[in-house]
Amino acid sequence: MKTKLNCPCGExxxxxxxxxxxxxxxxxxxxxxPGHDYSRDEILFIAY
Known part of the structure; x- marks a missing residue:
């Protein structure tokens, strides 16, 4: 299960x-x- 993500902005x-x-x-x-909307699959792809 992936529960962490580092946004490119540093968050x-x-x-x-x-x-x-x-x-x-x-x-x-x-x-x-604003304007950057990602699907669940896209978010989980970059999560770890």
Whole structure:
């Protein structure tokens, strides 16, 4: 299970599980990177 992700902007995002990680990543993207929307699969591809 992947629960960590490093955004290229330097933000470190963690979740208790993949669902939470995707939710937090999508919230970060909406807040800090408007217009950059990634699918669950794309987010999990760069997560570890």
């Amino acid at each position: 470190y995002i963690t979740g208790a599980n993949e669902d939470e990680l995707v939710e937090k990543t999508k919230a970060h993207l909406a807040d800090k990177h």
